[in-house]
Amino acid sequence: xxxxxxxxxxxxxxxxxxxxxxxxxxxxxxxxxxxxxxxxxxxxxxxxxxxxxxxxxxxxxxxxxxxxxxxxxxxxxxxxxxxxxxxxxxxxxxxxxxxxxxxxxxxxxxxxxxxxxxxxxxxxxxxxxxxxxxxxxxxxxxxxxxxxxxxxxxxxxxxxxxxxxxxxxxxxxxxxxxxxxxxxxxxxxxxxxxxxxxxxxxxxxxxxxxxxxxxxxxxxxxxxxxxxxxxxxxxxxxxxxxxxxxxxxxxxxxxxxxxxxxxxxxxxxxxxxxxxxxxxxxxxxxxxxxxxxxxxxxxxxxxx
Numbered sequence: 001x002x003x004x005x006x007x008x009x010x011x012x013x014x015x016x017x018x019x020x021x022x023x024x025x026x027x028x029x030x031x032x033x034x035x036x037x038x039x040x041x042x043x044x045x046x047x048x049x050x051x052x053x054x055x056x057x058x059x060x061x062x063x064x065x066x067x068x069x070x071x072x073x074x075x076x077x078x079x080x081x082x083x084x085x086x087x088x089x090x091x092x093x094x095x096x097x098x099x100x101x102x103x104x105x106x107x108x109x110x111x112x113x114x115x116x117x118x119x120x121x122x123x124x125x126x127x128x129x130x131x132x133x134x135x136x137x138x139x140x141x142x143x144x145x146x147x148x149x150x151x152x153x154x155x156x157x158x159x160x161x162x163x164x165x166x167x168x169x170x171x172x173x174x175x176x177x178x179x180x181x182x183x184x185x186x187x188x189x190x191x192x193x194x195x196x197x198x199x200x201x202x203x204x205x206x207x208x209x210x211x212x213x214x215x216x217x218x219x220x221x222x223x224x225x226x227x228x229x230x231x232x233x234x235x236x237x238x239x240x241x242x243x244x245x246x247x248x249x250x251x252x253x254x255x256x257x258x259x260x261x262x263x264x265x266x267x268x269x270x271x272x273x274x275x276x277x278x279x280x281x282x283x284x285x286x287x288x289x290x291x292x293x294x295x296x297x298x299x300x301x302x303x304x
Contacts, residue, residue: 013122013148016224020146021098021124023228027144027235028096028126032082034243035094035130039086044251047133053086055094060289062099075101075287081295088137088250092130093295099123099288107285112218113151122148125156126235127279129296130242135262136249138162138169138210139269141296142238143279144231152224154231155217157192158238159200160245161210161269163262169245170211176241177214184230185221192216202272209272266301273297 032055039052061078079097086092100122108114114121125145132139144156160173174193181188192214200209214234219227273280273296283293 013152016152016228017122017124017146017148020228023232023235024096024124024126024144027232027239028080028082028094031094031128031235031239032084034239035084035089035092038088038243038246038250039084041247042088042250045134045253047087048251050087053084053089055082055084057082058291060292062287075099077101079289079292081289081292083295085299086133088133088246090131090133091299093128093292095127095292095295097123097125097288097292099286101286103286111147111149112153113149116150120149127292127296131266131298132246132250134250134252135163135254135258136166136252137246138165139266139298140238140242142235142242144235146228146231152220153217154219154227156231156234157196157213157215158234158242159196159210159213159215161265163265164258165211166249169248173211173213173241173245176237180233180237181214181230183233184226188216188230189214200272202268203276204271205268207268209269260302263300263302264304266298267303270297270301 036052036054039054042048042052058081059078060081062075064076077097077099079095079099082094084092100120102119103111103114103121105119108119111121123145125143127143129141130139139161140158141161142156142158144154146152146154158177160170162169177193178189181192193212196212196215197208199215200212201207202209219230221227277296280293280296284290
């Protein structure tokens with residue numbers, strides 16, 4: 001699928017926008033292939049006899065218009081939702097988008113460079129959330145994005161959300177992210193790990209959402225190529241370490257008590273995404289696709 005946005009031919013950022021959005025599509029394809037392979041290779045456990053899942057892709061398109069939506073924003077462009085319900089993944093969504101337009105006056109005050117661009121913006125990214133059948137396999141989130149106003153930057157990250165924590169999984173996940181960060185800047189991992197711990201925190205419960213990872217935003221080091229290469233590496237690292245963690249546990253049996261623990265923790269996950277998540281707020285306040293924005297919510301959760 002090719003999503004076209006209207007670019008000024010004199011815009012020095014046209015090529016960079018194209019490179020970034022093309023990468024997000026490529027990463028989407030790689031991750032979907034990795035996840036479908038996990039569906040194929042499951043060999044034991046309660047759901048082994050079920051049919052392996054496959055992603056269903058659904059495009060959405062706002063077209064090109066200059067009429068403000070209900071939020072007061074103007075949104076052009078579109079994206080694609082890839083959704084799978086399988087025997088390993090109870091629900092996993094991998095979304096990509098390429099959009100541009102104008103922020104509402106109220107929201108523009110919160111976005112760097114938006115005031116100077118009269119609210120005009122361009123954004124592209126990939127966003128993924130996986131909720132697993134097995135409570136022994138951790139849920140996970142990953143997203144990376146590029147945004148342009150009168151400024152430009154990359155952002156994103158990934159965090160692990162085990163229902164039942166295995167210390168080795170947590171250690172290996174963080175080690176993979178540290179190695180990724182260290183390949184680009186030794187200051188990144190301690191800064192982005194702390195940012196992740198601070199950000200993915202349910203303040204009303206006084207508890208972290210999961211066991212952390214990395215989170216970064218407004219990344220503009222002065223070298224677009226360096227920042228883009230780091231953002232690509234985050235995606236590749238995710239696609240390497242997470243399938244390895246899944247394979248450690250996906251063939252194991254689990255108990256009803258462990259399933260109950262999973263459903264309650266999913267409720268806490270949903271609370272964060274609906275109350276605090278900036279990506280959710282960004283999507284809703286720019287008039288994005290509601291189905292894509294709320295894809296992160298689990299299919300089943302409990303509040304005891």
